[in-house]
Amino acid sequence: xxxxRNFSAKREAIYExxxxxxxxxSAEWVYEQLKPKMPGLSLGTVYRxxxxxxxxxxxxxxxxxxxxxxxxxxMTQHPHFICQKCFRIIDIPKGYNVLDKNAYTMIERxxxxxxxxxxxxxxxxxxxxx
Amino acid sequence: xxxxRNFSAKREAIYExxxxxxxxxSAEWVYEQLKPKMPGLSLGTVYRxxxxxxxxxxxxxxxxxxxxxxxxxxMTQHPHFICQKCFRIIDIPKGYNVLDKNAYTMIERxxxxxxxxxxxxxxxxxxxxx
DNA sequence: CAACAAATCAGTAACTATTACTATTTACTA
DNA sequence: TAGTAAATAGTAATAGTTACTGATTTGTTG
Numbered sequence: 109x110x111x112x113r114n115f116s117a118k119r120e121a122i123y124e125x126x127x128x129x130x131x132x133x134s135a136e137w138v139y140e141q142l143k144p145k146m147p148g149l150s151l152g153t154v155y156r157x158x159x160x161x162x163x164x165x166x167x168x169x170x171x172x173x174x175x176x177x178x179x180x181x182x183m184t185q186h187p188h189f190i191c192q193k194c195f196r197i198i199d200i201p202k203g204y205n206v207l208d209k210n211a212y213t214m215i216e217r218x219x220x221x222x223x224x225x226x227x228x229x230x231x232x233x234x235x236x237x238x
Numbered sequence: 239x240x241x242x243r244n245f246s247a248k249r250e251a252i253y254e255x256x257x258x259x260x261x262x263x264s265a266e267w268v269y270e271q272l273k274p275k276m277p278g279l280s281l282g283t284v285y286r287x288x289x290x291x292x293x294x295x296x297x298x299x300x301x302x303x304x305x306x307x308x309x310x311x312x313m314t315q316h317p318h319f320i321c322q323k324c325f326r327i328i329d330i331p332k333g334y335n336v337l338d339k340n341a342y343t344m345i346e347r348x349x350x351x352x353x354x355x356x357x358x359x360x361x362x363x364x365x366x367x368x
Numbered sequence: 369c370a371a372c373a374a375a376t377c378a379g380t381a382a383c384t385a386t387t388a389c390t391a392t393t394t395a396c397t398a
Numbered sequence: 399t400a401g402t403a404a405a406t407a408g409t410a411a412t413a414g415t416t417a418c419t420g421a422t423t424t425g426t427t428g
Contacts, residue, residue: 116394116395116404116405116406117394118405118406119405134385135385135386136385148406148407149406149407150406150407150408151386151407151408152386152387152388152406152407152408152409153405153406153407155385155386155387156387156405156406157405159387171301171302172301172302172307172385175384175385175414175415176384176385177302177385177386187345189345189349189351189353191351192354198349198351200345200349201348204341204344204345204348204349206337206338206340206341206344207336207337207358208336208338210336211334211336212360214334214336215317215319215330215334215360218331218334219319219328219330219334220364220365221319221321221328221360221362221363221364221365222362222363222368223319223360223361223362224322224361224362224363225360225361225362226358226359226360226361227357227358227359227361228337228356228357228358229356229357230342230345230351230353230355230356231353231354231355231356231357232351232352232353232354232355233351233352233354234350234351235350235351238352244425246375246376246377246423246424247423247424248376248377249376264414265414265415266414278377278378279377279378280377280378280379281378281379281415282377282378282379282380282415282416282417283376283377283378285414285415285416286376286377286416287376289416302414305385305386305413305414306413306414307414307415
């Protein structure tokens with residue numbers, strides 16, 4: 109049986125791991141999840157495939173936390189909340205993103221740029237760390 | 239003569255370099271600017287003092303670009319624009335930040351978190367790269 | 369000003385996330 | 399099945415950053 113996306117088995121597993129978690133993992137976390145089930149998996153392969161996903165528009169970077177890049181495969185534009193104590197990254201539902209409708213146009217005109225996308229991140233303490 | 243902030247000469251020079259540029263520099267850039275005028279300056283000192291400024295609330299991180307952390311000493315909350323081609327970081331005037339007044343309260347209530355600050359970044363192409 | 373204590377620093381070594389490289393394996397095609 | 403391209407493991411290399419140690423500077427107090 110063949111994947112709908114024609115990914116190799118490992119690429120598919122990496123993508124599935126990424127897309128089915130909401131922790132916005134690092135490359136190493138993905139590797140640690142898969143290594144037991146796939147003993148012949150290399151960390152370099154995880155890095156390379158995460159780069160491939162970014163290139164394909166299937167994943168994006170949420171930022172660098174404690175030196176590690178964190179990834180998200182949920183590609184609808186939504187803000188994040190990062191706890192400054194436990195460094196958990198929480199998705200904020202799209203509806204709560206109240207960036208003005210005209211922001212893109214206004215900034216493009218005033219700042220002389222072409223905006224493709226944006227990222228909104230809130231920082232503070234999550235309920236466990238308050 | 240003594241600095242208003244009681245900084246050591248090097249700390250003062252690093253802060254002045256950071257606060258008087260709008261390029262949102264990396265540690266290395268700050269070091270390269272100062273090294274000719276201050277031959278006895280160590281890159282480690284720049285890193286350490288940037289960390290001190292963050293701790294003191296005199297600077298913040300704008301993010302990591304091409305593996306390098308970029309800093310900003312303009313502490314009023316304002317969005318940034320990052321050119322995806324030349325990686326220039328441009329300040330967007332505060333007025334254009336149209337995050338809804340109620341966003342903090344709404345997200346805090348719905349997501350059960352305490353928000354301290356936020357960061358808004360737009361990505362695209364600047365006028366030189368369009 | 370002198371003497372002491374605390375803070376800061378230079379220089380180097382260590383650390384770690386990430387990337388590059390190469391030989392090997394796997395998948396695809398005809 | 400043979401041939402070709404893509405993907406991978408394993409390792410080495412890179413680069414940003416941090417840690418450490420002994421020396422220097424700075425601030426303080428008499």
